[in-house]
Amino acid sequence: MKLAPAFLSRAGWHVDEAAQLEALEGVLLQVWAEGCRPWPDIPLSQAAFVASLATHTPSPSVRTGIAGVFAQLTPGDLYLACACAGGIPAALAAFERRYIASIPATLGHMKLTESVLDDVRQQVREHLLVRTNRPPRISEYSGRSPLANWLRVVSVRTALSMLRTAREEDATGDEAILESLPASVGDPETEAIQRRYEGEFRQAMEDAFAALSSKPRYLLRLHFVDRLSTTKIGALFNVNQSTASRWLQSAQQDVHDETRRLLKERLDLSSQDFTSVLRSVESQLDLSLSRILTEA
Numbered sequence: 001m002k003l004a005p006a007f008l009s010r011a012g013w014h015v016d017e018a019a020q021l022e023a024l025e026g027v028l029l030q031v032w033a034e035g036c037r038p039w040p041d042i043p044l045s046q047a048a049f050v051a052s053l054a055t056h057t058p059s060p061s062v063r064t065g066i067a068g069v070f071a072q073l074t075p076g077d078l079y080l081a082c083a084c085a086g087g088i089p090a091a092l093a094a095f096e097r098r099y100i101a102s103i104p105a106t107l108g109h110m111k112l113t114e115s116v117l118d119d120v121r122q123q124v125r126e127h128l129l130v131r132t133n134r135p136p137r138i139s140e141y142s143g144r145s146p147l148a149n150w151l152r153v154v155s156v157r158t159a160l161s162m163l164r165t166a167r168e169e170d171a172t173g174d175e176a177i178l179e180s181l182p183a184s185v186g187d188p189e190t191e192a193i194q195r196r197y198e199g200e201f202r203q204a205m206e207d208a209f210a211a212l213s214s215k216p217r218y219l220l221r222l223h224f225v226d227r228l229s230t231t232k233i234g235a236l237f238n239v240n241q242s243t244a245s246r247w248l249q250s251a252q253q254d255v256h257d258e259t260r261r262l263l264k265e266r267l268d269l270s271s272q273d274f275t276s277v278l279r280s281v282e283s284q285l286d287l288s289l290s291r292i293l294t295e296a
Helices: 003-011 018-036 046-055 065-069 075-085 089-098 100-106 114-129 147-167 173-178 188-196 198-210 214-224 230-237 241-266 271-282 285-295
Strands: none
Touching: 003 018, 003 046, 018 046, 018 065, 018 075, 046 075, 075 089, 075 147, 089 100, 100 114, 100 147, 114 147, 147 214, 147 230, 198 241, 214 230, 214 241, 230 241
16 A cells, blocks of 8 residues: 555645555556556646645545545546646647647637737746746646646637737827727717716716626626637536526626615716616616627
8 A cells, every 4th residue: 555645645634544555556547547548648647646636636525435535536637737847748749739739729819810829829838837936837727627728728728819909009008998989879868968967977887887897807708809709618617508598697686786875876966867877877788788898
């Protein structure tokens, strides 16, 4: 028995019973075998693999038990990531072939130029594989979801960050997103109200969008800027389509509610006048958010 003691020393678990130690040893041997099976040409040591596994494995609960802790693991992906973190050439070459080369297909919906795709690939390589004063970021991969999904999220974030940086050369941050208001719907009364309170509406929507936390802001960008369906957004976050749809609806509703609240707080109007203003802007909130984010 050698894997269990090495694992326990890293994981910080307390397992004293001989039966539990034997069970843990058996599970670790199985995970090791499953991990190296897809990569027979990548010479990763058991010690390195077990150390990585221990870093990312939570302590077992009474309900899950030792075996349950490893139930959601993808051993082959963790093996490759661990070998890449160790700088093993065969692993880096395999990661390049299987994952880096697939980035253009992953980002196909974004309609990026080849030069931009090259920059994305290079930034992903540097972000995940280059060792600086800390271990490569790929060592943070836990193996709890497929490596392809994890890399997809990293690639999309990298591409969006690059696009955002390019936009900021001509505009300042998220304020540029809220520069434009939607075209009027043609009703003279609505147009008059929108013209009169255009500045207040723009400021309220800007503040409402800025008040969002990073996750809903990211969801809205994925949906309105990158035209990702809720099915694809769900795949990025490893959740089903209904969950992604619920997240997106919640983010939109938060912007809507905060915009209404700020308008009511800031406009010194009678109840009747405010109702007219609110009716005018409410009919435009979804269109406003869509157009604002798309035109950013």
